[in-house]
Amino acid sequence: MSVIEVNNISMSFGGVKAVSDVRMKIEHGEIVGLIGPNGAGKTTFFNMLTGIYNPTEGEIIYNFDKEIHPSKIKPYEIANSGIARTFQNIRLFSEMTVEENVKVGFHKNISYKFFSSLFRFPSYYNEEENAYNKVTELLKVFNLYEKREELAKNLPYGEQRRLEIARALASNPRILLLDEPAAGMNPNETNELMELIRWIRDKFDITIILIEHDMSLVMAVCSKIYVLDYGKLIAKGSPEEIQKNPEVIKAYLGGES
Structure with missing residues (x-):
């Protein structure tokens, strides 16, 4: 089918x-x-x-x-x-770091609830660790790990393109x-x-x-x-x-x- x-x-x-x-x-x-x-x-x-x-x-x-x-x-x-996509005109969160941009893409896969994050239940830390590991893996694949703390707007154009694809893939x-x-x-x-x-x-x-x-x-x-x-x-x-x-x-x- x-x-x-x-x-x-x-x-x-x-x-x-x-x-x-x-x-x-x-x-x-x-x-x-x-x-x-x-x-x-x-x-x-x-x-x-x-x-x-x-x-x-x-x-x-x-x-x-x-x-x-x-x-x-x-x-x-x-x-x-x-369904995930990139855009003809790059649409990154320019004032956020490279790592933060990819983590935003991962957001829909995080399942802990409001009170878990508020009171820092174990489920919160488990999910956050999982998100960090997945984001790190993607950044390494796209050769962006060394620039994870840089603002997205400061990346060269080609790297911004790769970052946008990495963010899309973070949504699984x-x-x-x-x-x-x-x-x-x-x-x-x-x-x-x-x-x-x-x-x-x-x-x-x-x-x-x-x-x-x-x-x-x-x-x-x-x-x-x-x-x-x-x-x-x-x-x-x-x-x-x-x-x-x-x-x-x-x-x-x-x-x-």
Whole structure:
């Protein structure tokens, strides 16, 4: 069974149709690329997957322990169900430390109650120790442990990108949505990101969907690629199929297909 089913969704803003009649099925453990020219509707699509926008037509279904319909619950409930994302424009807590940013992501996994924290019951210390160990593990994986006490705003751009991914993973997601994770990275950082994305999928046993303009990264890590153009799904298939697809070539390069 697919972990995500997208059934003929559309999204309109006034008279403008940003996404039109998109269908998609994504299996557990896949790394899926969503590509297309600027303004193709990719981020709007992500916003529907996470409940920020409700589709004007169609439906989205997450098949976990039970069916979850993002349009029927609030974004925080979607996050609690196992969906995490990063953003095209980095959204860290800039005045908090690197460690604190990741710990915020871990918050939904902490189960002690108010009185346990107020009176410092053993459950409080056990949960806090567990959170510290998990956060430390993530910081080491993302080569950020030595900078754990620095403010997030003081990190170089590439490290801020890695921190945002680490924070998303701290919520223990089943599905991770990455919105242009390689944006602003140099070639060496992009190569490291390729390996990191594969490692994340295998280590955490999750499904990854990414929006990306760096075609070398998309072609290297994705098993399946969907292509949007002016809000419409114009192609889907393996990297090899997408590279040869005339509609995709036309959308990116212009001219006749």
